[in-house]
Amino acid sequence: MDSRSQWWAPYNHALPPGYRQFLEAEAAATTIRIFNYTVMPGLLQTEAYATDVTRQFSPILSNEDIGKRIALRMERQWRLFERRPLPDVRVLIDESVLLRTIGSIQAHGEQLEHLLHLIQERRTTLQVLPFNAGRIWPLLNCLPFVLFETPQGSLLSMESATSNDQLNTDNTFETSHFRGAFDDLSAQALSTKASRDLIASLRSKLQSQNQQP
Numbered sequence: 001m002d003s004r005s006q007w008w009a010p011y012n013h014a015l016p017p018g019y020r021q022f023l024e025a026e027a028a029a030t031t032i033r034i035f036n037y038t039v040m041p042g043l044l045q046t047e048a049y050a051t052d053v054t055r056q057f058s059p060i061l062s063n064e065d066i067g068k069r070i071a072l073r074m075e076r077q078w079r080l081f082e083r084r085p086l087p088d089v090r091v092l093i094d095e096s097v098l099l100r101t102i103g104s105i106q107a108h109g110e111q112l113e114h115l116l117h118l119i120q121e122r123r124t125t126l127q128v129l130p131f132n133a134g135r136i137w138p139l140l141n142c143l144p145f146v147l148f149e150t151p152q153g154s155l156l157s158m159e160s161a162t163s164n165d166q167l168n169t170d171n172t173f174e175t176s177h178f179r180g181a182f183d184d185l186s187a188q189a190l191s192t193k194a195s196r197d198l199i200a201s202l203r204s205k206l207q208s209q210n211q212q213p
Contacts, residue, residue, distance in 0.1 A: 026148060042076070046110050090186075095198075129185055
């Protein structure tokens with residue numbers, strides 16, 4: 001990749017090990033499939049939500065380091081969603097992610113509002129895997145992951161709180177397994193409209209709670 005396109009160079013000192021390769025894959029991707037059942041994926045996080053998540057998952061980081069990581073994440077979002085043509089971003093999250101409050105109630109409500117904005121602007125296709133989904137074997141056999149489709153092939157990133165992100169090239173067992181898991185879970189998930197309606201309903205409930213004396 002041309003070094004001029006490596007916009008993250010000013011953040012190199014703050015990048016976790018292996019994260020530069022992740023950013024390179026994301027920058028080259030034409031299709032991005034994201035699955036998470038723990039927290040909101042980084043590409044969809046608000047600044048407040050991202051800050052709370054980072055503090056909880058990396059408590060040893062200084063405030064300065066946390067600030068640098070959040071700045072990187074916000075610029076990463078901006079650059080990806082301003083790309084033309086826009087990559088096909090498909091996100092699948094478990095229903096528990098929408099219900100899990102990380103940080104304040106206000107920050108959680110702002111996060112739900114942000115999701116609705118991204119959906120309305122057609123920057124992402126979002127589906128929610130409901131609690132009553134039937135076949136959950138893919139959920140039991142994989143970590144949260146991101147699958148990139150690039151002109152050079154497919155790349156897989158598995159997310160873990162205890163290990164660094166790892167990229168695997170296409171034609172590996174892992175890549176094939178996770179692509180199949182995503183398709184299987186997506187088929188059981190709520191439609192994009194039903195997912196949007198669920199998020200809007202949860203946001204309205206939070207607004208009502210905040211208005212109560």
